[in-house]
Amino acid sequence: MENFAQISKQRWTSGFIGLSAALMAVLCANIFLGSVKIDFSQALHIIMSGDDASTLGTILWKIRIPRALASAMGGAYLAIAGLLLQVYFRNPVVGPYILGISSGATLMVSVVMLTSLQLGLTQIAPYLTTLAAFAGAYGAMMLVLAAAAKIRQGVTLLILGLMIGYLCHAVTSILVAFAEKEQVKGFVLWQLGSFSGFHQSEIYILFFGGGAVAFGVYLLSKPLNAFLLGEEYAASMGVNIRLFRILILLAACALAGMVTGMAGPVAFIGLAVPHMARLVFRTSDNNVLAPGAALLGAVVTGVCDLLARLLFSPVELPISAITAFFGAPIVIGLLLRRRVVS
Amino acid sequence: MNGKPDAAIFTQDLCVGYGNKEVLYGLDLSFPPGTFTALLGPNGAGKTTLLRTLARLLPPVRGKILLQGKNLYDYSASALAKRLSVVLTEKVNPGVFSVFEFVSLGRHPHTGFMGRLSGRDLDVVRECLEWVKAADLAHRQMGELSDGERQKVSIARALAQEPEIILLDEPTMHLDLKHRMEVMGILRQLCREKGLAVAASLHDVDVAARVSDMAVCVAKGREARSGPTEQVLSENRVAELYEFEGASYDASLCTLEMRPKASREKVFVNSGMGSGAGLFRLLSKHGFSLAAGVVHANDLDCFVASAIGADCFIQSPQEPVGGDSLDNALKSALQADLIVDAGYEIGPANQNNIRLIQAALSAHKSVFSLRSKEDAQTIYGKDSSSMILCNSSTELLEKLLAASRPGLHGE
Known part of the structure; x- marks a missing residue:
């Protein structure tokens, strides 16, 4: 028994070390590689000196570093949100967008991007899309939380989330039908997500706000584990179900909403990374899985963003295209080999 | 039966049901320590509803439930979890867990904020696996277990809460004969040697007659009957309880005949x-x-x-x-x-x-x-x-x- 536990512990430790190293490597790659070639030594010098005034300095400090950090944090938070909802709904095909968060964000963004509403708001125009996405994502979250306080069954909530999604899509489609071609292209690209153009303030929000929520999730890993047995067993083991349900949904929506607001909907990460983490760590113990999925999400998203930038450089691909195109076959392959679903 | 003050659970004029819909009413039951109580009755009679109500998973329509002399609803969630645990019919699919890790989940009410297992927790988990004769399964993955093994492990998980009463909903459903007998044997042993109060809903009257000390018979629209098994399970009452047609029950042999x-x-x-x-x-x-x-x-x-x-x-x-x-x-x-x-x-x-x-x-x-x-x-x-x-x-x-x-x- 001890021996067995030790083997698991070793696997976990090596998993964490390996993933941390991979994350460092991906961050470096994202900073040093790009369409504009910068010498390694030169880049190192610019970073060390903190020079952000020169052209290369601007590229590194204002573009690449924020983007590398944003993709890592965004991926980590989406993975955590996905893990939370998969545990809560006890359903392996659930992702962070199942509750209508991306649909809500998309709806609000379509309103500002596809109508002439923005004409009167030139003052906040640069932030308008982000603000709209936030409003949409958290609006959908409020709806879901209000419903969760009344609805007892998880499945009902799931269906409600899907319905909210369909409703939002319906309105979005109508707006698309009436919109002009140019606007539609911009909107479609937004829908596929991108980690480009993150402001420093957004990075801070992601780091401190998201970090706090993610740490909170880690603290919830004990009741999360109890939840793996289902709501009734969790209740019978002393979990305060009502409080806990609200906390899970709040944390998942807050994380997914934050990332969606800033980067747009990023497909696949939230759904697939928890599965990949289970395969890497070979456990469903959320004490291990929550940090594990976060690290893995950061690595996977970082790699995908790197590919999105470099594959057809200087043309940049939408991040969702890469995550799904390369990620889905990997997950299918892993699942077929190990037959681990939940 | 009269509720003794030392009963693990004692109900007074309890009415169970959903919302305002009464399923069973007028229940004065007591579950003393060290006794095995069988809940019997046809499908849909309310056995599960009663168990869920006793486990505080469902509020009673009216009436009182006392757990060790104190109102069930006066306990905090974790205080209750240390006294009462359940094994439900729902097939649990916790994901990628070894049997040992799964049973450790039962330590939930005893562990600290992050759920770290102390040396004593590990000892208890080991002991619980031994109680259900599943020590050899400890390393196996949950997904690899047969229904019978899974049920034994589920009981071990409930035991790991170190409760004084265990409520089980049809613990022998879907099990083969060997495991059915083994599970019943384990439950009996838990009553006799560990002094637990065990209450289980059962479908097999003949098995219930052989293993239970007390029986509670419930049927829709009729008063529940409870008392020592030997008194409650007479031929006529069993036939009446299940509304037998083309079958009969022999109380002295504990057998059913077609x-x-x-x-x-x-x-x-x-x-x-x-x-x-x-x-x-x-x-x-x-x-x-x-x-x-x-x-x-x-x-x-x-x-x-x-x-x-x-x-x-x-x-x-x-x-x-x-x-x-x-x-x-x-x-x-x-x-x-x-x-x-x-x-x-x-x-x-x-x-x-x-x-x-x-x-x-x-x-x-x-x-x-x-x-x-x-x-x-x-x-x-x-x-x-x-x-x-x-x-x-x-x-x-x-x-x-x-x-x-x-x-x-x-x-």
Whole structure:
């Protein structure tokens, strides 16, 4: 028994070390590689000196570093949100967008991007899309939380989330039908997500706000584990179900909403990374899985963003295209080999 | 039954149901430590509803539930989890967990904020696995277990909460015979040796009668009955509880017998000392209508024949076969179409039974016997030449079926 536990512990430790190293490597790659070639030594010098005034300095400090950090944090938070909802709904095909968060964000963004509403708001125009996405994502979250306080069954909530999604899509489609071609292209690209153009303030929000929520999730890993047995067993083991349900949904929506607001909907990460983490760590113990999925999400998203930038450089691909195109076959392959679903 | 103050759980005028819909009402139950209580009743009677209410997973419609003398709803969630645990019917699929890790989840109410397991926690988990005889499963993955193993492990998880009462919803559902017996054995042991109060809803009355100390019978629209199993599970009450048609329950043997509708002629079976029990079932299964005699009231044949619904001619155990019983049996045998001699040992108490067969032979009835040729000759003399001798009950059945004309005599 001890021996067995030790083997698991070793696997976990090596998993964490390996993933941390991979994350460092991906961050470096994202900073040093790009369409504009910068010498390694030169880049190192610019970073060390903190020079952000020169052209290369601007590229590194204002573009690449924020983007590398944003993709890592965004991926980590989406993975955590996905893990939370998969545990809560006890359903392996659930992702962070199942509750209508991306649909809500998309709806609000379509309103500002596809109508002439923005004409009167030139003052906040640069932030308008982000603000709209936030409003949409958290609006959908409020709806879901209000419903969760009344609805007892998880499945009902799931269906409600899907319905909210369909409703939002319906309105979005109508707006698309009436919109002009140019606007539609911009909107479609937004829908596929991108980690480009993150402001420093957004990075801070992601780091401190998201970090706090993610740490909170880690603290919830004990009741999360109890939840793996289902709501009734969790209740019978002393979990305060009502409080806990609200906390899970709040944390998942807050994380997914934050990332969606800033980067747009990023497909696949939230759904697939928890599965990949289970395969890497070979456990469903959320004490291990929550940090594990976060690290893995950061690595996977970082790699995908790197590919999105470099594959057809200087043309940049939408991040969702890469995550799904390369990620889905990997997950299918892993699942077929190990037959681990939940 | 009267609630004792030391009862693990004690209910007062409890009414359970969903919302305002009452399913069971007027429940005054008590679950003392060290006793096994079986909840019995037909599907949909409210066994699960009652268990869920006792486990605080469902609020009672009205009435009181006291856990160790204190209102169930006055406990904090984790204080309750340290006293009461459940095993539900829902098949748990926790994901990628070893059995040991899974059982450790039961330590939830005892561990700290992050759920780290102390040395004592590990000891308890190990002990719980030993209680359910699953120590050898500790390393296995949950996904690899059979239903029976999974159920044992589920019980270990419930035990890991170190409760004083365990509530189980149909713990033997979907299990094979070996595991069914093993699980019941484990639950009994937990009552006897660990002093737990165990309450389980069960479908098998016969199993319940053998393992439970107390029984609670619930049926829709009727008052629940509870008390010592031996008192509660009488023949009539069991038949009434499940609204038996074409089946019966024998309380002294704890067995259920089918009573299929007869579709063939009457067979009179002359048996004794257990020689007929198997035959009665065999023949009744194939649609023969049965008469049995003369059997002593303490003979196994008598229990089985009555349970199966045969016309029985019964003699008091103190008397040798004779008198009214024999006269009535004679009449019945002569009216029957086929006669069977089960081939029992003849002694002073039952030697008059020979007269039944002899009478049938002289009336030129078809008489089938399981005796050997010599044996038949010694007992019945030269009349035995017209007897149809069979080596086994299978052969007997074949010959009876050949002689039978179905439907003509059916009732």
